[in-house]
Amino acid sequence: MSNLSAIFKNHKAFIPFVVADDPDFDTTVANIVALAEGGxxxxxxxxxxxxxxxxxxxxQAADLRAFDAGVRTKTVFEIVEAARKQTDVPIVFLTYLNIVFKYGYDAFCKKCQALGVSGLVIPDMPYESRDDIVPTADKYGIDIIPLIAPTSGHRVEKIAKAASGFIYVVSSLGITGERNEFFNGLKDLVAEIKSYTDVPTAIGFGVHTPEQAKTMAEIADGVIIGSAIVDIVAKQKQNAPEAVKEFTHSIRSAVDQAETKEASV
Incomplete structure (x- = not known):
């Protein structure tokens, strides 16, 4: 069991997302700390x-703001290094494969290990390409976290059996962004995944309210929320950390309610 998988043991996990260097370096560091303090x-x-x-x-808009702030891969590592002076919360990167490839698989994973970054989510890396990076990631104790979507079909089994850390279950068709309707076969999809592996599952894409978080936590082992938090940062800018922390508290409470309900069944 990896360090990430152990987090889910007898506990429903909440995994929030922020974009590095949006709107700037110091605010991102403060947002990471606020998320940790919020639960x-x-x-x-x-x-x-x-x-x-x-x-x-x-x-996408947050990425553009970060580019305006002058973000580089080096900047992202420096943000994590600064955050590590205030929190030891487990961190994973969401990145695209070209970023890691350009930096160098070995150098990137080695840097992640040094900063306590436990895993990588790489949405544009198909299962068939995972062997290009997994041996290097394994060398440094980094989990390559796969995504399984409603469209994964017959590939679910092999993706699940090769997974480590946790499995990112995509809640619906399409791209990230707040939504009120989700794939109606999520329960069955998670059940299928669990028939192939003991690696925990976390549902993301579109979840943005405490009520939705509670529902998803009742289905899976954890919940991922991104756009709702990024939207808070967009609106609050340098004042975001307090609002981010408050929002995180509300989601943490909802996820804990799902855990309590499951324990009582």
Whole structure:
């Protein structure tokens, strides 16, 4: 069991997401700390990319703000290094494959290990390409976290059986962004995944309210929220950390309610 998987043991996990260097370096560091203090189990940090194919308008706009702030991959590592002076919350990166490839798989994973970054979510890396990076990631104790979507079909089994850390279950068709309707077969999809592996599942894409978080936590082992938090940052800018912390508290409470309900069944 990896360090990330252990977080889910007898506990429903909340995994919030922020974009690195949006709106600036210091605010991102403060947002990571605020998420940890608000009750996040894992913080997902997005590395800005010019063509984020899995992301909707809210996160795309955050990427552009980060580029305006002068973000580089080096900047993202420096943000985590600064955050590590205030929190030891587990961190994973959401990144696109070209960023890691350009930096160098070995150098990137080695840097992640040094900063306590436990995993990578790489939306544009198909299962068939995972062997290009997994041996290097394993060398440094980094989990490559796969995504399984409603469209994964017959590939669910092999993706699940090869997974480590946790499995990112995509809640619906399409890209990230707040939504009120989700794939109606989520329960069955999670059940299928669990028939192949003991690696925990966390549902993301579109979840943005405490009520939705509670529902998703009742289905899976954890919940991922991105666009709702990125939207708070967009509106509050340098004042975001307090609002981010308050929002995280509300989601943490909802996820805990799902845990309590499950324990009583």
């Amino acid at each position: 996040a189990d894992i913080v997902e940090v997005g590395i800005p990319f010019s063509d984020p194919i899995a992301d909707g308008g809210v996160i």
